[in-house]
Amino acid sequence: MIFEQYSEQIMRLLHKRNWDDVLELATAIQEIWSTSGQLLICGNGGSAGNAVHLANDFLYGVVKDKSSRGIRVEALSANPAVITCLANDIGYEDIYSVQIETKGSRGDVLLVLSGSGNSPNIVRALEAGKKIGMRTYAILGYTGGSCKDLADVAIHFPIDDMQISEDLQLIVGHMCMQWLWSEITKA
Numbered sequence: 001m002i003f004e005q006y007s008e009q010i011m012r013l014l015h016k017r018n019w020d021d022v023l024e025l026a027t028a029i030q031e032i033w034s035t036s037g038q039l040l041i042c043g044n045g046g047s048a049g050n051a052v053h054l055a056n057d058f059l060y061g062v063v064k065d066k067s068s069r070g071i072r073v074e075a076l077s078a079n080p081a082v083i084t085c086l087a088n089d090i091g092y093e094d095i096y097s098v099q100i101e102t103k104g105s106r107g108d109v110l111l112v113l114s115g116s117g118n119s120p121n122i123v124r125a126l127e128a129g130k131k132i133g134m135r136t137y138a139i140l141g142y143t144g145g146s147c148k149d150l151a152d153v154a155i156h157f158p159i160d161d162m163q164i165s166e167d168l169q170l171i172v173g174h175m176c177m178q179w180l181w182s183e184i185t186k187a
Helices: 002-015 020-035 047-060 080-089 095-101 120-131 145-150 162-186
Strands: 039-044 072-075 109-114 134-142 153-155
Touching: 002 120, 020 039, 020 109, 020 134, 020 153, 020 162, 039 047, 039 095, 039 120, 047 072, 047 162, 072 080, 080 095, 095 109, 095 120, 109 120, 109 145, 120 134, 134 145, 134 162, 145 153
Parallel strands: 039 072, 039 109, 109 134, 134 153
Antiparallel strands: none
């Protein structure tokens, strides 16, 4: 049955995984929290929705109480006026790179979410982030595409299924969020 197959694929990918790259992402996010840096997240389609979801989690889900501050984070896919303006005036392939060049700074963290790792706007986002000195991370499915070699750290799950790829983006994000919450509440 499809339900067992789906869950077995996710469990297989999670159980045989080394988590050092995820710890590296979580540690980078903790560092920007402690230095007031920022996290920029982007993706397309379901991955764009995941970017918004994770931005919410990192903004508020890592604080111990209302007097604490969360992480400075922005999902670059969250503003449809900006996305459609840039797509119309400059081209869809630069909807994220232009935002990164404007909002990003050296030492900030860029996290791209992509099933294939080959979308031109995601590739250009990584290139823009690297150009200004951001630390670049990617959560990828399928073969990892061009982004696998372009990101400083690629968290790659070799699965040819978009929905499972998108689920794994949230799982990794939620792992980071829970790790950050435990670290920040110690501070």
